[in-house]
Amino acid sequence: MAISSTNKFALGLINCSLLVLLSGCGGGSTMTDNNNSNGDGDTGNSINWTQGVFQPSSNFDQQCQALNEKHWLRSWSNETYLWYDEIVDRDPALTPAVSDYFNLLKTEQITDSGAKKDNFHSSLPTAQWEAQSQSGVTFGYGFKVKLISPSAPRQGVISYTEPNSPASNANLARGFEILEVDGVDFVNASTQAEVDTLNAGLFPTQTGKNTTFLFKDLNTDETREVTLTSQTISSKPVTNVKTLADGSVGYFQFNSHNAVAEKPLYDAFNNLKASNVTDLIIDIRYNGGGFLQMASQVAYMIAGAENTNGKIFERTIFNDQHPTFNPVTGQRLEPVMFTDEFLGFADNPALIPGTPLPTLNLERVYLLTTASTCSASEAIMNGLRGADVEVIQIGAGTCGKPYGFYATDNCDITYFSIQFTGENHKGFGEYADGFAPQNTTDNARLPVRVEGCAVADDFSHQLGDPEEAMLKAALNYRASGSCPVASSIASKQGFAPARFSDTPAVQDTRAATLAEQNKILPSQ
Template structure:
């Protein structure tokens, strides 16, 4: 099956010249100084009239402060999904470009009390390229699940990366954080203390030395270790194995980043060679990434007969752009189930166009938590649209049916929500996430699907058949029944909800937020 041009998109960073149809409403004031010398603000060289926008192309890559802010203002008005909810402010009144960008988003609150848009962020372009292309981030090599971000808080290591400071210290899933740099992780309640916890837990550069005290939840043994942050290259696909006498395939899928494409290809090839009849994918901590990679995963699960001619996701932009993509200028086409190797990475490991392996399954088991987000949720929604049975084991997902194109201007890459999506059946409203049918949570309104609500089990390693979530999936496969519900559909540990004046430990790094979304690359 041939795939459309939008499906063949490969990663890049924009040199976008917006077309005439992006001019916005009613034109704009005359710009008197278009010089781009990398210097400071041009003062009052660009007049601002509320509600009147020049084309963003007038300011693109003109790297003076006022020009950059006017580019952001026009670009947001053209492409932001909720552009009509942005309060239009004079760019000249906000000194910093980064601070002005923070204002270019909706301020509305959802029914569940969270910010409508928690994913408005930016990164230096070089850092974003390293992160998205190579899986490189700053850290210690462990992923933390924040079970409770406010006092009395709880944070537990959910998994570690091989060949990292954490693995060198024999840290593993199930180690609970007690102290960071002498601050009580559980009970700290001043902003200064919580700032220390956040700075230690989420370093933003190489070489940060941080003292941790951990407790092994299985033995209650405590250990103090000093870790030095470094660039960590993640392994997005791990733990590929067969279970239940070889009939069930399993693997852990942590991120839809560029380097995941080849390991995913290999995982499905291995499981196909093993003739598995069922598949369990562990996406508990997969915050998202490339939407087209999600379509590849769904295709490799379901195969050609189950997906032929079906839409994986129809991308929908704001109401100014019903026909053409406001970023690429192309006529809007849905993302189909992608049946070939796309080559997301700068140096693809396989020839682009290599056919993908398939398991040709009509059901799949997905292990989820509140950290399962966006592109991971798109796998659920896309498969359900193609009548593939999705059985969800764990807790409710985060609820993020939105995405964006990372867009570079003046060496900064911006992430601003630009589209939402619908599956082959026209369904796409899951802003409260997906949750197993027996979930006991009345605070949200998740889309309930077949499966079992089971709390994350940190007393066993991921992939262990005795680990509670995986054990429940295997049990459901055997007899269609669930253990007593032990999990709720909650946003805990995922994105900032509204905590009032209580200081919270939260990973609000732009890179983290950017990964937790559906991303379409440039072409």
Template sequence: MFVHFKKPLAAVAVTCSLIIAGCGGSGSSESGTIDAADITWTQGVFEPSSKFDQQCQALNEKHWLRAWSHETYLWYDEITDRDPALTDGVLNYFALLKTQNTTDSGANKDNFHASLPTDEWQAQSQSGQSFGYGFKLKLISASAPRQGIISYTEPNSPAANLNLSRGLEVVEVDGVDFVNASTQAEVDVLNAGLFPSESGKVTSFVFKDINTSEIREVTMTAQTITGQAVSNIKTFANGEVGYFQFNRHNAVAEKPLYDAFNSLAASNVKDLIIDMRYNPGGYLLMASQVAYMVAGGNNTSGKIFERTIFNDQHPTYNPVTGDRLEPVYFTDEFLGFAENPAISPGTPLPSLNLERVFVLTTGNTCSASEAVINGLRGADIEVIQIGETTCGKPYGYYPTDNCDTTYFSIQFTGVNNKEFGEYADGFAPQNSNDSEFQPVMIPGCAVADDFTHQLGDESEAMLSTALSYRETGRCPAATSTISEQGFAPAIFTDTPKVLDTRTSTLLQQSKILEQ
């Protein structure tokens, strides 16, 4: 089944779009730069964003942002219209072009408003690159007394080369007590060390093994890290149950996903466990591919994976592409997200033809990962959730370049084949005791992340519970907890906090479409 997709994403990411972006850098358009003296602002009156597109003087850029946000932002009518000339800085003005409203449960409606230099965004989205040491930190508590534990490490990274692994708890960073630091200056040191924003940052760490209490002192230099999107492909229960860890919906994930499902299809697995506990999102079309490879053609034929909904100014046409709105169907072919894809676009995808799937989740399971859950449920595929409440992000955007900066502003929400898409407080297993918000409850078991075992270990709590539930249909006592780096950080009020606020991290938590 063909999904609305005009050309390979790899090409889109590096070429101009006549609708949403020029090629940037020159500071002028075909019609010439508009002089600042000729630009006026009248509250509530908006000129077309195309008038200011790629005109790289600060005031022109701010007027482009104002007009573009009014045209495409999902909650455009909740933006306070301000004179761009009265705000210093293009990015400072962009920060104001978002809703300040909250959801019914009191959570911020928009936590995903961001920008990046365009070259940095291309590196992140195309090759999975980011800055760091190669370990993923799970923040159980971001305020004192803090707890942060390594959840996994990337292969061939500084952390992996030092044999750091899941289950190491942070004790100190550059001589500052991670657990008890109380001043903002101390926490600034912690944040700078744990979440470097560029290569070359040298940081000393003290870790404690939560199983043995062994202390590890190491020094690492931050570098560009290429994350592994798919790993730990294996089977359990005498080959009847397939499993793999799926960490991100980025361009380089497509081929490993294709290989993983081919391998599991060849093994004739009867059930599947997808470990998305640390998958923050990415390409919506890749989510539709994953869902198709789970369910197959007979279960998804003629069914919508997700119907995207833009603001009420655009009921018929996509405001970004200009095309008539068409739903995203379950995608049954290789699309070629990455540059020079190893498989020809159009190659049929494998499928397991399953009528149920188990997903392992935490508060870091976000956006496109949640779309997999919602899309499959809309097609009457049983989704059994094992783990913690997901992050709650049914929204997405088209990354949009202007003057060598790529902007990310919520532009659409989505609903599945049953017209359901309201999960702003996440999905939660049916016996979850996380009551602060209002998640959508689905079948499964609430289980806290288990750092005493490695991912993919049959004894690890979430995986063990999934295998047991498959046999008995029963859950152990609920142990799920909400962590600050995942679902609903606003429920924690103590300050100062240790949190990864890097734009590159924030942008992983989204459904992304490309023109």
């Protein structure tokens, strides 16, 4: 059963750094906020605030003075935040910046494993969010970096490159380890100034930035100095579509559930169906998420009508103030079913919406995963498991994002605040510590164990190479049902695990990158 793709709303989970909480204030006040620096202040409106008393958020919607914006955020969070009753209610007038106030509107509780309950609260300019979610556009050089150890002694390696990008044109590829960025020692840099240079070089926020890198090829130990210029990068979400094992096994790399992925996914499944594959391996090790409806399409194309007919892909559950109606759309809550038709996510869809999707009619699927496998990608796993389709997981544990939200614009800023959790056909959705292969040895988290093998990410081979450790393990498991010795560390063939360090961390905090880890759902 398909759902209209009109008026798309965004739901997702985005990592962000936790800001220090400001002290709360009881009682009530009437206050004028005259801080107008950097466009983040108010023009002088006076608004009453009484702790625990909330006006409808519609009273402040698109009123773009700082105090009005903060009151909109306060009321909107109280109405829609999944854990609204765990937010400390603070007087908006006492926090000068809108962005700082938004970062206070979240729970500070922790999970059973000791992780932060809400690690996904964020915002970004609306124009940037729309560019990212609709077309996969980011600033960069065209390579993705896997930070194995973000603090000294650091380890970072190129995980893959985008076609026709500065990186691929410079013959960089998966398996190039970072040694220096603009003359700064990537491995051992210890000062904040040095790490600022590393972050600025690795993760540019605009086009035209020239950065000089020193890389080492892990396979040859040869070093190369390369200067790259950042540009607008359009990611290719589906690559390496092929058959393996004498043509009986289909494989493809799926990097993002963004709008432009729908047609390549349609083509990939059509090609594999024409090849009469009897098994499928989908490489989602770096897929942070995207359209939830697209995840249901992928699941349908794997399993087919007979295995999914009448079954729920994901049921959304909002806070206890909204048991029946969606607080964002106002419509009666209806589950997302397995979607059997082309929806036309892109502005100019390549196929007519309503075109039937191809199916492989499989009762099992092999998924290659890492900690970068998040959100909508995890929903594929959970949705198929709920429909009794066998999911075999090869790789490392996923990130753990069973929650979602509607990306909501106010005054040209899009806000991401957890609003619901999702459950499959069997009513299961508790995987805040992710899914992990059954023989995973890391006991620091409490993941849901899944049939399969814990295997390190092997940077000595290109993605799609049958000798790459994770893909090789999937093929061997299919043939013999046995796993190699468990190794869940992201590695060449055994990079050291991330170590504790008090040195500053290298990390990608670009809004567009954070926006990749989300779910997006058409209105119902």
